[in-house]
Amino acid sequence: xxxxxxxxxxxxxxxxxxxxxxxxxxxxxxxxxxxxxxxxxxxxxxxxxxxxxxxxxxxxxxxxxxxxxxxxxxxxxxxxxxxxxxxxxxxxxxxxxxxxxxxxxxxxxxxxxxxxxxxxxxxxxxxxxxxxxxxxxxxxxxxxxxxxxxxxxxxxxxxxxxxxxxxxxxxxxxxxxxxxxxxxxxxxxxxxxxxxxxxxxxxxxxxxxxxxxxxxxxxxxxxxxxxxxxxxxxxxxxxxxxxxxxxxxxxxxxxxxxxxxxxxxxxxxxxxxxxxxxxxxxxxxxxxxxxxxxxxxxxxxxxxxxxxxxxxxxxxxxxxxxxxxxxxxxxxxxxxx
Amino acid sequence: xxxxxxxxxxxxxxxxxxxxxxxxxxxxxxxxxxxxxxxxxxxxxxxxxxxxxxxxxxxxxxxxxxxxxxxxxxxxxxxxxxxxxxxxxxxxxxxxxxxxxxxxxxxxxxxxxxxxxxxxxxxxxxxxxxxxxxxxxxxxxxxxxxxxxxxxxxxxxxxxxxxxxxxxxxxxxxxxxxxxxxxxxxxxxxxxxxxxxxxxxxxxxxxxxxxxxxxxxxxxxxxxxxxxxxxxxxxxxxxxxxxxxxxxxxxxxxxxxxxxxxxxxxxxxxxxxxxxxxxxxxxxxxxxxxxxxxxxxxxxxxxxxxxxxxxxxxxxxxx
Numbered sequence: 001x002x003x004x005x006x007x008x009x010x011x012x013x014x015x016x017x018x019x020x021x022x023x024x025x026x027x028x029x030x031x032x033x034x035x036x037x038x039x040x041x042x043x044x045x046x047x048x049x050x051x052x053x054x055x056x057x058x059x060x061x062x063x064x065x066x067x068x069x070x071x072x073x074x075x076x077x078x079x080x081x082x083x084x085x086x087x088x089x090x091x092x093x094x095x096x097x098x099x100x101x102x103x104x105x106x107x108x109x110x111x112x113x114x115x116x117x118x119x120x121x122x123x124x125x126x127x128x129x130x131x132x133x134x135x136x137x138x139x140x141x142x143x144x145x146x147x148x149x150x151x152x153x154x155x156x157x158x159x160x161x162x163x164x165x166x167x168x169x170x171x172x173x174x175x176x177x178x179x180x181x182x183x184x185x186x187x188x189x190x191x192x193x194x195x196x197x198x199x200x201x202x203x204x205x206x207x208x209x210x211x212x213x214x215x216x217x218x219x220x221x222x223x224x225x226x227x228x229x230x231x232x233x234x235x236x237x238x239x240x241x242x243x244x245x246x247x248x249x250x251x252x253x254x255x256x257x258x259x260x261x262x263x264x265x266x267x268x269x270x271x272x273x274x275x276x277x278x279x280x281x282x283x284x285x286x287x288x289x290x291x292x293x294x295x296x297x298x299x300x301x302x303x304x305x306x307x308x309x310x311x312x313x314x315x316x317x318x319x320x321x322x323x324x325x326x327x328x329x330x331x332x333x334x335x336x337x
Numbered sequence: 338x339x340x341x342x343x344x345x346x347x348x349x350x351x352x353x354x355x356x357x358x359x360x361x362x363x364x365x366x367x368x369x370x371x372x373x374x375x376x377x378x379x380x381x382x383x384x385x386x387x388x389x390x391x392x393x394x395x396x397x398x399x400x401x402x403x404x405x406x407x408x409x410x411x412x413x414x415x416x417x418x419x420x421x422x423x424x425x426x427x428x429x430x431x432x433x434x435x436x437x438x439x440x441x442x443x444x445x446x447x448x449x450x451x452x453x454x455x456x457x458x459x460x461x462x463x464x465x466x467x468x469x470x471x472x473x474x475x476x477x478x479x480x481x482x483x484x485x486x487x488x489x490x491x492x493x494x495x496x497x498x499x500x501x502x503x504x505x506x507x508x509x510x511x512x513x514x515x516x517x518x519x520x521x522x523x524x525x526x527x528x529x530x531x532x533x534x535x536x537x538x539x540x541x542x543x544x545x546x547x548x549x550x551x552x553x554x555x556x557x558x559x560x561x562x563x564x565x566x567x568x569x570x571x572x573x574x575x576x577x578x579x580x581x582x583x584x585x586x587x588x589x590x591x592x593x594x595x596x597x598x599x600x601x602x603x604x605x606x607x608x609x610x611x612x613x614x615x616x617x618x619x620x621x622x623x624x625x626x627x628x629x630x631x632x633x634x635x636x637x638x639x640x641x642x643x644x645x646x647x648x649x650x651x652x653x654x655x656x
Contacts (some may be wrong), residue, residue: 054517055488067431124655167605197380197544198588205590224517227547227590232497254592268518269592270547278529278551281522285487 016186016218021078022088023242024061026289028073033290036061036242038078040315048212048219050233050250052226052265053194058242059222063188066220067105068095082186101131101331103153104179105179108170108191114163118148121159127166127181137293146177151207153266169200180215187211190222205232230254235321238262241297244315248322256325258333261298264284267336296326340368341506342392342425347401349384349391359610361387363562364401366636369506374532374539376553376570378546378585382609383559385542389510392540393420393427405506411431413479421449424505428512432491436483442469443479449502451587455655468497472527491517493527500531509542513548521545525552546589552575558582568642578639578653579646581618616647624655626650 011257023037031222034103036058043049053059058315064078066087079089082103090098098335107113115123124143128134134142140159150173163171172192188210193201205228211217229236230250237247238261264282271279284301293299295310302309308327315325326332349362362384365620369375377385390396390405394416405423413419429435436445446465448457466476472493479544483491492512499507509528525548531537543549548572549556556573558566559583566579577583584603586606603621607613618633619625626648634645640653 054519081502090621146568169605197606199380199584200605202588202590225590226518227592230592231590264519266592268522268547270550270551272546272589272590273573273590274573274587275550276554278526280526281524282519283523285489285520286517 004235005209005286014043014045015083016047017043017220019066019078020080022062022080023063023077024058024065024070024074025077026071027075032075034242034292035074035289036065036239039242039244040078041236041237041244041247043218044234045218046216047213047235048208048221048233048235050229051220051222051239052224052229053239054224055137055285056289057239058073058289059239062191062239063105063222064222066188067099067103088104097131100127100179100182100184102184103186103188104182104184105188105190106172106175106192108194110168110192110195113175116163118162118296119159120161120163123175124159124178124181127178131182138227141269142181143177146181147174147178149168149175149211150177151203152177167200168196169203171259172189172196172200176211180211180217185216186218186220188220188222192221192226193228194223194225197249200321208232226254226265227307238265241292242289243297243325244323245298246323246326247315248319252319252322256334258318258322258329259298259326260302260328260332263336287297304332321335339371340497341371341405342369342470342540343402343404344368344388344392345404347388347391347403348397348399349387349396351396352383357610359607360399360470360612361562362391362398363612365559365562365569366401367557367564369540370555371505371538372536373554374530374541374552375449375555376541376543377557377559378543378549378607379559380544380585382606383563384561384562384609385561388559389427389508389542390599393417393425395526398634403609421453421502424503425508426499426502426504426506427508427510428495428499430511432488432495432515433533436491438483441480441482441529442474442486445483446494446501447498449498452599453502463636464499465497468500469494469607471531472497472499473523489516489524492516492524496524496527496531498591500535504537506540508542509588511544512541514543514545521548522551528552540562546574546586558585561607561612562608563586563617563645564643566607567636572640572642576640578642578644578649579618580622580652584621622636624652 020040021038022249024035025032026035045072051059064070066080076088127138128139128142144155152158152173193204221233233250236250237244242260246262257266266279267279282301296313299305299309315323318329320323344365344367347362347365350358352358366545379385383575391398398411410416410419443462443465446468447461450461466479473492513524537629553570556570557564560581566582579587613620615631616629619629628647634647636645
């Protein structure tokens with residue numbers, strides 16, 4: 001079952017990525033333990049799509065599956081078409097050409113993602129020349145251009161810097177520059193601002209927005225932070241225990257959440273209108289991978305759980321473009337959890 | 338109720354061979370009111386955690402005073418032990434490295450009591466189990482090892498351990514920052530209950546403004562080792578006056594302001610080893626004038642709070 005990307009402010013509705021029943025299974029113990037999925041979604045050209053979830057929900061594993069970088073003990077099933085090409089069934093050689101040239105990824109800790117013993121120039125040039133035959137001088141010129149594009153002041157001087165000479169925010173800008181060095185138009189950003197101060201987070205968010213606008217980038221933005229997703233993303237999918245429990249336009253989903261889990265997350269989000277009020281979290285902890293319920297996976301923590309929640313729950317379209325996986329969504333609508 | 342702990346002109350400097358020394362805390366004076374929660378906020382490099390460590394004696398302060406019960410902790414020969422004796426405990430961000438992986442949970446919780454109170458192993462074990470139950474963990478967890486617990490459960494254990502020492506002040510140094518939001522709020526609720534039940538005072542250090550807004554009674558904003566704004570949580574969070582506080586709060590993506598664009602990029606924090614002259618924030622401040630580049634602003638009472646800003650009156654008019 002696919003959920004076509006609707007028109008959104010930034011996208012014309014043409015899907016650049018179509019993910020269908022994507023799942024990752026871990027085979028370390030012999031039998032396949034599901035690590036995430038199956039999940040399905042589409043991302044439109046020029047769209048910023050948010051994937052929100054807590055630790056263990058499978059959001060990073062989904063990203064790694066798209067990059068085909070899952071641990072060798074696990075297996076990926078389903079399909080993920082990036083411009084008509086299936087990433088899941090592509091050969092390793094084909095994937096090597098796709099990574100960087102069409103699909104790029106940035107991570108949470110920019111400091112550890114850069115090589116500490118090489119200058120930025122060496123690392124940027126290597127990223128550029130991995131896919132294109134250009135002279136060293138041409139690669140240097142392009143490196144300067146890339147650093148300028150991601151807002152690094154005085155790029156000629158900074159090229160000679162080592163990563164430790166840069167702040168966390170600057171490192172993340174360099175990571176973005178390297179990710180886009182080979183012309184990739186699809187960026188997977190896995191918690192790119194989580195390790196940064198909020199003031200710096202806002203700068204990275206603005207940079208991503210600008211790159212989407214100017215370079216026609218499409219972005220899969222992974223985060224545990226609903227606030228930053230609301231700020232940046234056109235649409236959002238909420239992941240719980242390996243499956244999407246709610247998906248829709250971020251403005252609508254966050255104003256009118258339908259799934260009890262989304263409601264719980266929203267209750268915990270920053271709210272400066274009520275200082276000094278401690279709000280309840282969600283009791284209990286998410287089930288570990290492989291210990292997922294055949295029915296609603298959120299059932300054990302849900303205050304609204306009933307007998308009928310023991311049955312498998314389907315992700316259904318509740319309103320145009322707004323999907324929810326909860327058999328009680330209609331009767332609980334508007335009810336705060 | 339008065340101040341439980343007073344910091345006066347606290348200065349903490351890190352010295353390292355071959356590099357310029359770094360004054361992480363450059364003269365901070367603040368009172369921790371009894372049974373209040375004082376939140377210390379600011380970006381990385383502002384000196385928040387250094388203050389926490391200086392209170393516990395985990396770093397030697399250069400100068401100033403840290404006074405509790407009329408005694409200056411900095412004058413004690415063994416400051417870490419003295420801090421414990423006066424009822425100061427600390428909970429860190431990472432519960433994994435705070436717990437001995439080889440010990441059963443009850444042993445870690447009993448540790449502060451073993452050192453200070455006589456009694457049989459059985460007594461200590463029973464006390465530890467009671468504390469585990471108080472923080473919301475089943476008694477059966479007593480014999481488990483840390484790796485068998487989730488992050489939130491482990492943080493409950495470190496809170497139980499802090500309680501074992503019968504503390505008056507608990508320093509929570511990014512204690513909920515590594516937790517998922519749904520779990521984080523459960524821990525915040527627990528901390529809130531314990532505070533009321535045991536008349537505890539908290540020093541809540543966090544970069545998480547959402548958590549600060551929920552638990553703080555007072556907020557102190559640090560910038561490059563100096564206080565820029567101190568006041569009630571309501572005043573500082575809902576009506577921030579200092580341009581830095583305003584930028585910090587506006588940068589938090591809030592769901593109550595979906596779609597609005599209040600946040601403005603304000604550049605990066607200056608190098609703490611070479612802080613700018615005058616007001617330390619002036620290079621990032623949209624309101625900076627000549628005086629800000631020249632003179633260090635003094636802390637003064639303004640609009641029901643303490644503020645260190647030359648231009649507070651002008652900025653208030655522009656708001």
